[in-house]
Amino acid sequence: MKVIVVANQKGGVGKSTIACNLAVAFSLERRKVLLIDTDIQESSLGFRAIREKNDIKAISITKPTIHKDIESFSNFDVVIVDAGGRDSAVFRSAIMAAYKGILIIPTLPSVYDVWATEDTLKILLDARAIVDIPAYLLLNQVIRANIVKEAEEAIRELAQQYNVGTLKTKIFSRVVYRNSIKEGKGVLEMDDVKAKEEMYSLVAELKSLVDLQ
Numbered sequence: 552m553k554v555i556v557v558a559n560q561k562g563g564v565g566k567s568t569i570a571c572n573l574a575v576a577f578s579l580e581r582r583k584v585l586l587i588d589t590d591i592q593e594s595s596l597g598f599r600a601i602r603e604k605n606d607i608k609a610i611s612i613t614k615p616t617i618h619k620d621i622e623s624f625s626n627f628d629v630v631i632v633d634a635g636g637r638d639s640a641v642f643r644s645a646i647m648a649a650y651k652g653i654l655i656i657p658t659l660p661s662v663y664d665v666w667a668t669e670d671t672l673k674i675l676l677d678a679r680a681i682v683d684i685p686a687y688l689l690l691n692q693v694i695r696a697n698i699v700k701e702a703e704e705a706i707r708e709l710a711q712q713y714n715v716g717t718l719k720t721k722i723f724s725r726v727v728y729r730n731s732i733k734e735g736k737g738v739l740e741m742d743d744v745k746a747k748e749e750m751y752s753l754v755a756e757l758k759s760l761v762d763l764q
């Protein structure tokens with residue numbers, strides 16, 4: 552069992568979108584997927600509720616027990632945690648759970664958004680004093696590559712300072728991400744070729760990083 556925690560304290564960066572898309576992607580590979588929603592907004596649970604296929608199991612954990620409970624989900628192949636909200640014991644617990652896999656921190660391609668990610672990286676530092684947590688920033692909602700340059704520079708600095716990686720895959724801003732979620736589907740189940748390509752690339756990159764063959 553591998554855990555993929557998708558977290559950022561900053562709202563609207565695409566945590567739920569990415570968590571749900573990864574859940575779909577791994578379940579299309581016939582892996583047993585558990586989606587854990589730690590956010591009281593319950594976006595991932597909502598996604599599961601409108602999804603017709605019964606392939607993904609979704610639960611809500613809003614108590615700071617995620618890192619302790621995670622072992623008990625070892626009958627799943629992949630556990631994806633959608634971790635939003637303010638700095639809280641629950642958020643810290645979700646970050647700690649990534650010791651069983653990887654922490655992905657989505658960020659939007661603006662310098663301000665990258666800076667806002669620092670709060671989450673500070674929490675990661677605290678968690679890393681206790682357990683080793685591989686962590687990677689992921690650029691989401693990229694619009695045009697040249698605008699991203701400044702943000703990429705800010706990301707490089709932040710990544711270096713906090714000893715986190717940056718995923719090679721970038722997720723572009725595409726209408727299909729909004730539309731598919733509303734249908735309870737991942738972009739891999741829609742017909743946007745570019746979105747599919749980037750989702751396959753993200754999954755391949757994550758598999759190589761967490762050693763999921």
Ligand SMILES: Nc1ncnc2c1ncn2[C@@H]1O[C@H](COP(=O)(O)OP(=O)(O)OP(=O)(O)O)[C@@H](O)[C@H]1O
Nearest residue numbers: 562563564565566567568635692723724725728729
């Ligand atoms: N790559 C993308 N392209 C287009 N729209 C996107 C993309 N990623 C996310 N969105 C949209 O941006 C909005 C915020 O995304 P999402 O809800 O996944 O973020 P979040 O980090 O989970 O937010 P919250 O902090 O409120 O939980 C949603 O309307 C979603 O459809």
Ligand SMILES: [Mg+2]
Nearest residue numbers: 566567594635
């Ligand atoms: Mg969310």
